[in-house]
Amino acid sequence: MSAADVVEPSAPLSRRARKWRLGRERALTGLTVAGLFLAWLLSTHYGLVNPLFLPSPAAVWTAFVRTATEGYQGSLLHEHLLASLGRVLTGYVLACAIGIPLGIVMGLSRDVKAVFDPVIEFYRPLPPLALYTLIVMWLGIGDTSKVALLFLAALPPLTISSMQAAAGVDPRFVKAARSLGAGKAQLFRHVFLPACLPGICTGMRISLGFTYTVLVAAEIVAATAGLGWMIWDASKFLISDVVIMGLFVLALTGVALDFAIRRCERALTPWRFR
Amino acid sequence: MNWTSLRGPKLEVPAMPGPMAARAHLAPAQDRGRLAIQDLSIAYGEGAGRRTVVERFSLDVAPGEFVCVLGPSGCGKSTVLNVVAGFVPPSRGRVMVDGEPITAPGADRGMVFQQATLFPWKSVLDNVAFGPLMTTGSSSTAEQTARTFLSLVGLAAFEKNYPMELSGGMQQRVGIARALANYPRVLLMDEPFGALDAQTRAMMQEALLNIWAEFRTTVLFITHDIEEAIFLGDRVVVMGASPGRIVADIPVDIPRPRSPEDHFSDAFVRIKRECFELIRAETMKAFEQQSGMAARAAG
């Protein structure tokens, strides 16, 4: 082994090396996806698994085309998707509008924290479905209870991360701003809020991901459209190609949502991405 | 460096504070920036646990004077600075700038911290413009002022960058520009180069002297580095520990402008020896006090 073979693990990578590294990572990711797909294709093609458990890629694709053009139980695929996205985003946006300011105030005032913290900490570990039974009794079987469940799922990560962000603002920034002549309102707008933003953004991402995972649970009771309901209903009738297709759409939409919120994060906190 | 060359072609001249006010300070300041610390004591805690950090500290700094406060760590020198900045209220005595007693932090006292504490979410330009924006409320004026001071510290080309993209020394230069952009009466510097490596630190000391030559404001500079204090200051105020108090006030009679060669001049070496012995004696005293306390605690 020559000296050139010894690479310092922490040595900063050159532009070319970084590019190569990124290319290798992408290739590995691509290989994994291709390998899984191939395994799926071959195992179904040679009848190694019961098609009830794992339908072939072709069957899933057919289910996709059929649902997109003819629909599933009265709604086209994009209508199911929009119904679900509508519910998720309504619950999420409401949770952001309430959870972020609440979290900031909780981070700043121990009294406010003492009031709200037990409530959030009490229901946070409850499984969404257990909570849902109660919500259905209170709010009925309509969309209100579905949005309420998604709202409740979205809230804790938002308040907790906003609270931690607000409580963790470096006091040296406040000191610097005050010695530069900043008043209370200016301090809040120019120092406090931007200092909290990275933490809040992280909370927003975690929250959206978690809210999305609760979607299927939220659509189990008395829905007539929605991706979660479609998967649930299809599984009841053992239509596994629709189940798998629905899961793919659910996963891809989830990835798209995460991508969208990363873009928001970049736009809101550009200094972290330079 | 010529001050007028730093002005942009369309630079407006606001009444006060503005470049004209700064220009007045280019000549040795006469009546603006007099700092008076009178009989200052600072103590923390209550009852038996009460601990005096600084005792009977008195210091007069003339307008435009550069005073270095030198002392072993834990002697309370930073606390004195925080009182002047308005972050810590004095337990006894008073602090005045141009005859006005200090009650709260304010834009008339610019502060440079050990870490640059630049706002990471603001560009270099917006960081420097922050003070003027707070005091004038006009972002265009603030930006023009900020550009002037970025040129003064030689970082005009980096105005669009974020602080994280700059080296430690560059960040600290931005920090100095940010503090100066408010045209403060007094510039308070709390070991501003303490976190830098030796080479950068030497460069920064020269840069600071050049900036100060352009912008003659009163400076109170805290450090534990003897050579730094002598190289920069008109006076070196040596502090002793437990409780913090002044043990010597040594004038530095090395003519300005100074150069790194001055480190080897007779005057420099003499003051350095004097400071070294004072600091050593204070450190020994503090050490004996501590071991005495430890022995009592053990016995």
Next chain:
Amino acid sequence: MTTKRTSLWTLAALAAGLVFAAPAGAQDKPAAITIGYLNLVNAQLVTKALGLHEKESGVPIKWVKFGSGGDVNRAVAANQIDFGGVGNPPFAIGVTRDLPYTGIFVLNMLGPVEALVVRTDKNIKSMKDLVGKQGGAPFGSTTHYLFIAALREAGVDPNSVKLLDLSPSDAVAAWMRKDIDAAWVWEPNLDKMVKSGGEILLDSGEMAKRGYPTWDIGVVMNDFAKKYPTAVAAYLRAECAGIDFWLKNPEETVKLVAKELSLPEADAARMIKGTRVVPCAEQITADYLGTTQNKGKFADTMLATATFLKDQGRLPAVKSLADYAGFIDPGYLQKVVGK
């Protein structure tokens, strides 16, 4: 709650295509038996209450309650139970989808124990009055099937009624909040709705007379039956003993059912009356399972149910009558009753 959580897991397992093979072994006795039972009123409650399975099989029994046959199918797909019970629509769905189970005995014939309850103050006198109203039934179950069949019988387009997928317990919650005006579910939840402003418009017994018989059938997992044929026989002996007890000791049965479901005895008695339990010897006649050589009417019902579900877009294709008959095996029961 438990059933829903269980079903979510089974759903996950189904989606991932995970197949847990039962531990292989040549013993004649399994280490334990898991029985999935439906939350309704039939002789299985008696069998359970009297501990007959423990006595007959001599191994620990794990009882898992399911809200509807659709949930049982999911558990079967995930191989989580050894024995189960499903109504004819979920059985038709499972069989058409080649679930690895076989029908071995009749749990009950559905009569007034399942009924369409409507809100009294809404003045609903016929199926036509349901147009534009909101109704509920557990999708994929006997009552969902009958709800749509009854609407079609009355010449009402099923799409003109807003039919929601509600488990019987969720239907009660929705009913209490006046979110729905009609629901076709079974006891013990049916009674709760009747008692809070409801009346019966139609029941499953009436639908049977009109040519839509519904029943619940006891099923066994094929792998289990192959590995432990004697355990299947023991299982059937226990179930038949329960049925005998139900038929011969009505008063004791009322007490047992009331205790199992935490109901007043009067309610239990009425629900018991609404359920028809078939003696084991009778189950192997032409009206029911039939015999190994001559399968009975159950196979016909399955074909009819599957055809109906295909029309509803719930099944992609229908198998032949012989195929459906193949999923019913009266052989185990014939041995137990000695015929």
